[in-house]
Each structure stands twice: as C-alpha cells, then as structure tokens.
Amino acid sequence: MGGVGALTLVSWLVFQGFHRSRRVASKILIMVVFAGVSVAMFLSPILIQSPCLMEEKPLPTKPALFGHRGAPMLAPENTLMSFRRSVGCNVTAFETDVQLSKDRVPYLMHDNNNHFLRRTTDVLQKFPGKDFNHSTNLTWEELQELNAGEWFLKTDPFHSVSQLSEQEKKTAGNQSVPSLLQLLDLAKTHNTSVIFDLKNDDNNDTNDTNETVKTILNSGIPHDKILWLPPKHREDVKKVAPGFKHVYSNVADMNRDGADHLNVKYSALSTTEIRELRNRNVSVNLWVVNEPWLFSLLWCSGASSVTTNACSILQDKNQPDWTMGLDTYRCIWITVDLGSLLIMFTLFILQRRKERHRFSALAS
Numbered sequence: 001m002g003g004v005g006a007l008t009l010v011s012w013l014v015f016q017g018f019h020r021s022r023r024v025a026s027k028i029l030i031m032v033v034f035a036g037v038s039v040a041m042f043l044s045p046i047l048i049q050s051p052c053l054m055e056e057k058p059l060p061t062k063p064a065l066f067g068h069r070g071a072p073m074l075a076p077e078n079t080l081m082s083f084r085r086s087v088g089c090n091v092t093a094f095e096t097d098v099q100l101s102k103d104r105v106p107y108l109m110h111d112n113n114n115h116f117l118r119r120t121t122d123v124l125q126k127f128p129g130k131d132f133n134h135s136t137n138l139t140w141e142e143l144q145e146l147n148a149g150e151w152f153l154k155t156d157p158f159h160s161v162s163q164l165s166e167q168e169k170k171t172a173g174n175q176s177v178p179s180l181l182q183l184l185d186l187a188k189t190h191n192t193s194v195i196f197d198l199k200n201d202d203n204n205d206t207n208d209t210n211e212t213v214k215t216i217l218n219s220g221i222p223h224d225k226i227l228w229l230p231p232k233h234r235e236d237v238k239k240v241a242p243g244f245k246h247v248y249s250n251v252a253d254m255n256r257d258g259a260d261h262l263n264v265k266y267s268a269l270s271t272t273e274i275r276e277l278r279n280r281n282v283s284v285n286l287w288v289v290n291e292p293w294l295f296s297l298l299w300c301s302g303a304s305s306v307t308t309n310a311c312s313i314l315q316d317k318n319q320p321d322w323t324m325g326l327d328t329y330r331c332i333w334i335t336v337d338l339g340s341l342l343i344m345f346t347l348f349i350l351q352r353r354k355e356r357h358r359f360s361a362l363a364s
C-alpha cells in the first residue's frame with residue numbers, strides 16, 4: 001500500500017515530464033518505464049505469500065510449548081526453579097541437556113568442552129585451579145556443591161532479572177545443578193514430557209545411553225512421556241524401552257524408520273513443508289522460537305509445538321498476530337490498485353490542462 005501510495009504521488013511529476021517533453025521518443029520512454037513500474041507494483045501482492053493468508057479454513061490449533069532448558073528468562077536455565085516456572089506456562093514438555101558425572105549420575109547441564117560449568121556455575125570459585133572440561137571431571141556429590149543460579153542474577157542474560165520478585169531472586173540465587181531423576185520426578189508430577197540432548201553420546205569410550213535409560217525406567221515416568229532424541233543407540237533403546245516416542249532431527253531419518261516425530265530448527269522447514277508433514281500426521285516441533293511474530297507464522301503453518309525461551313509471552317497469545325482470508329486480501333489490493341489508477345488518471349488530465357495553459361501563455 002505504501003508503494004502504491006508513493007507511486008501515485010510520483011506520477012504527478014512523471015506526467016509533468018511527459019507533457020513538457022517535446023520529443024515523441026522521450027514521451028514514449030517515460031510512459032513505458034512508468035507503466036512497467038506501475039504494473040509490477042500493482043501486481044506485486046500476487047508474489048506475497050504468508051501462511052497466515054488463508055482460505056476460510058479453520059486456524060490450526062495453537063502449537064504446544066516446550067520449555068527450552070525450562071523458562072530461562074524467568075529463572076537460571078536447566079535448574080529446578082526454571083522447570084517449575086515453565087510449568088506455570090503450561091508447557092507440555094521440558095527440553096534439557098543430559099551429561100553423566102564421574103560416578104555415572106545423569107545430570108542437567110548444557111555447556112560442554114571449553115565452557116563446561118564455567119558459564120552457569122561458580123566452579124572456578126569452588127574448585128580453583130582446576131580446569132574442568134569434561135562432564136566426568138566431577139562426582140555427583142561435587143557437582144552438588146556448585147551454585148547454578150548466581151550467574152543468572154549477575155549476568156542477567158535476558159535483561160529480565162528486574163522483573164523478578166525479591167523472593168524469586170533469592171530462590172534463583174540458591175539453585176544447584178539438578179539430576180535427571182529430579183527432573184523426571186517433576187515431569188511425572190505435572191504430566192509433562194521430557195526431551196533432551198545427550199551431550200557426550202558420540203564419545204565411544206562410554207555409553208551414556210545405558211545409564212540414562214536406566215534412570216528413566218527407574219523413575220517410574222510413563223514411557224510415552226519420553227521424547228527420545230539421541231540418535232546413536234536408538235535401536236538399543238527401542239528394545240529396552242519400546243514405549244518411548246522417537247523424535248528425529250531430520251526428515252530422511254524419520255522416514256527411513258517409519259517414525260512420525262520431528263524436531264528441527266525453525267528455519268529448516270518452509271511453511272509449506274510444515275503443512276505437508278502435518279497432513280501426514282507427523283508431529284513437528286521447531287526450536288528455538290521466542291518472537292511472537294515467528295510463533296504466529298508457525299501457528300498458521302500448523303506446527304505442533306515449539307521449543308521456546310519465552311514461554312510466559314507465548315502462553316498469553318490467544319491468536320496469531322494476524323490472519324486474513326485470501327478473498328479479503330485480494331479485495332484490498334485490487335481496490336487499492338483501482339483507486340491509485342483513478343487518481344493517476346485524474347492527475348494526468350490535470351497536468352495536461354496545466355501544461356496547455358502554460359503553453360498558450362508562452363505562445364501569446
């Protein structure tokens with residue numbers, strides 16, 4: 001609309017140039033160029049596509065929310081406080097990261113290798129002079145000595161700490177590194193699913209999958225609440241725990257195994273691809289989606305769920321930012337185009353008159 005408006009204004013000058021030029025060739029050139037630009041501008045809405053421009057079919061159900069490391073804007077990531085706060089946003093799954101301690105206890109920690117423990121705990125104060133870079137450097141007992149929340153208050157990674165109450169800040173500053181079992185208990189209590197990356201699964205010396213699956217089976221959580229993502233030992237997992245839901249990080253592997261759960265980055269699929277997968281009844285989860293406009297587009301496309309840092313913001317959305325029927329959309333742009341054409345025609349006539357007066361004044 002802005003483009004058409006600007007074009008309409010500019011046409012005043014173009015027509016002036018047209019009427020003033022004395023050579024037929026320049027007149028033709030001006031008109032051909034201007035007509036070309038106008039046609040492109042008038043028809044450009046045909047090229048605009050959005051999943052939120054829809055026929056009068058019903059809007060897909062709102063995507064479910066998976067809490068990315070809990071609710072990392074409301075509490076330090078991957079702590080029990082973070083997951084409890086995500087329960088407050090009605091997330092249907094906790095998303096997390098699992099590593100194993102020296103004594104083979106699965107615990108929750110995202111960073112590994114060079115950043116391991118340093119970003120989200122006070123490991124440098126608690127174990128000065130030790131350069132830990134691997135999950136198995138510490139026993140579970142040692143890990144529990146670490147504070148996993150003060151960093152959040154200090155660095156305020158989402159500029160959200162000021163919105164926390166004094167009590168919440170106190171709780172945040174007192175978080176420790178949770179075990180996977182603690183998270184599974186919380187999930188069991190709240191009927192929440194769990195999806196996680198197994199951080200050191202590609203290490204051939206250890207098989208972290210074994211202990212992780214054992215912990216899950218011992219926790220008593222219903223098996224269909226586990227969205228199993230780690231690919232390395234998937235076939236073994238299927239044998240010992242056939243009730244887990246298997247989630248894939250690409251369509252090819254999913255199709256090969258005849259599965260129907262997908263978990264990919266939001267930019268990995270076009271809105272059309274999402275819609276086609278959903279028509280095949282594939283569950284499509286997209287990570288990491290924080291912006292309401294992006295959430296809206298994925299909602300219109302029919303995404304099943306999104307992994308988000310901003311569960312409290314997305315929870316409050318009752319509808320996409322906007323949707324519009326295709327007919328309404330066509331009606332609007334055709335009306336705008338016709339209005340613009342009418343105005344241009346009037347301007348053309350006005351310019352011609354003006355030019356004639358000027359010319360006869362000059363001549364006399």
Ligand SMILES: *[C@@H]1O[C@H](CO)[C@@H](O)[C@H](O)[C@H]1NC(C)=O
Nearest residue numbers: 130131132133134135136137
């Ligand atoms: C941590 O574990 C890695 C891998 O086993 C080892 O190379 C490194 O020396 C350990 N670091 C410390 C401080 O124990």
Ligand SMILES: *[C@@H]1O[C@H](CO)[C@@H](O)[C@H](O)[C@H]1NC(C)=O
Nearest residue numbers: 145146147148173174175176
């Ligand atoms: C949390 O507070 C309790 C009681 O003050 C304290 O014993 C514990 O060490 C604190 N935990 C962390 C991780 O700060």
Ligand SMILES: *[C@@H]1O[C@H](CO)[C@@H](O)[C@H](O)[C@H]1NC(C)=O
Nearest residue numbers: 092093190191192193224225
């Ligand atoms: C648990 O969640 C599932 C959907 O994930 C739902 O069908 C079921 O009714 C819930 N159970 C309880 C006890 O709320």
Ligand SMILES: *[C@@H]1O[C@H](CO)[C@@H](O)[C@H](O)[C@H]1NC(C)=O
Nearest residue numbers: 260276277278279280281282
């Ligand atoms: C998808 O599920 C719906 C409802 O459960 C069913 O009617 C439809 O046939 C399924 N579509 C495919 C392609 O399996």
